[in-house]
Amino acid sequence: DVKVTQSSRYLVKRTGEKVFLECVQDMDHENMFWYRQDPGLGLRLIYFSYDVKMKEKGDIPEGYSVSREKKERFSLILESASTNQTSMYLCASSRSGVTNVLTFGAGSRLTVL
Amino acid sequence: AQSVTQLDSQVPVFEEAPVELRCNYSSSVSVYLFWYVQYPNQGLQLLLKYLSGSTLVKGINGFEAEFNKSQTSFHLRKPSVHISDTAEYFCAVRGYSSASKIIFGSGTRLSIRP
Numbered sequence: 694d695v696k697v698t699q700s701s702r703y704l705v706k707r708t709g710e711k712v713f714l715e716c717v718q719d720m721d722h723e724n725m726f727w728y729r730q731d732p733g734l735g736l737r738l739i740y741f742s743y744d745v746k747m748k749e750k751g752d753i754p755e756g757y758s759v760s761r762e763k764k765e766r767f768s769l770i771l772e773s774a775s776t777n778q779t780s781m782y783l784c785a786s787s788r789s790g791v792t793n794v795l796t797f798g799a800g801s802r803l804t805v806l
Numbered sequence: 807a808q809s810v811t812q813l814d815s816q817v818p819v820f821e822e823a824p825v826e827l828r829c830n831y832s833s834s835v836s837v838y839l840f841w842y843v844q845y846p847n848q849g850l851q852l853l854l855k856y857l858s859g860s861t862l863v864k865g866i867n868g869f870e871a872e873f874n875k876s877q878t879s880f881h882l883r884k885p886s887v888h889i890s891d892t893a894e895y896f897c898a899v900r901g902y903s904s905a906s907k908i909i910f911g912s913g914t915r916l917s918i919r920p
Contacts, residue, residue: 733815735896735910735911735912735913736850736896736910737910738907741907751907783849785849785850790904791838791900791901791902791903791904792838792855792857794840794852795842795850795852795908796851797842797849797850797851798849799847799848800848800849
């Protein structure tokens with residue numbers, strides 16, 4: 694069963710901490726994405742990647758960075774976590790091509806105190 | 807650029823009743839349309855998609871959606887819902903261009919009453 698795995702389902706961090714959210718896919722997908730999900734706002738794209746070592750800013754990149762050193766792994770980094778980054782973070786992957794659908798991980802719920 | 811509007815943030819219905827979840831989009835170019843479902847404590851999964859051809863699209867779990875270009879809508883329907891359909895539903899749109907990104911609506915939470 695193909696899937697996208699997010700390493701942490703629940704995290705609690707303190708303001709100012711550096712946070713790493715890891716995502717691994719086993720489908721050999723070219724594209725990987727990080728979304729943030731907040732009630733009433735739907736999914737907002739933070740960063741995406743079309744290839745190894747390649748990254749593109751999404752709609753809300755401020756306060757985040759990403760790393761894609763290997764095709765299967767896409768990491769989201771919060772350099773200095775803030776309370777307004779408390780949210781659900783969803784990783785997704787897809788094959789290249791505009792008609793290809795996204796496969797999502799189960800999500801990582803981050804609370805910043 | 808594209809945008810998606812899901813007017814209903816919550817839709818309560820009784821079990822075995824029909825349901826329609828509304829989705830309207832805005833775009834200056836032709837688009838592909840999707841519905842995703844998120845069950846409690848899970849990620850999103852594809853329910854159905856419209857790429858071309860017949861405007862009535864059938865998806866998983868008995869859901870279907872109709873693409874209406876003149877009204878720029880892609881409403882999701884099911885003739886008889888079950889408790890297991892309790893979830894949040896997201897409409898999404900993407901333009902034909904390879905540079906186009908998928909845009910999600912704000913979601914509609916479907917709650918089923920026994």
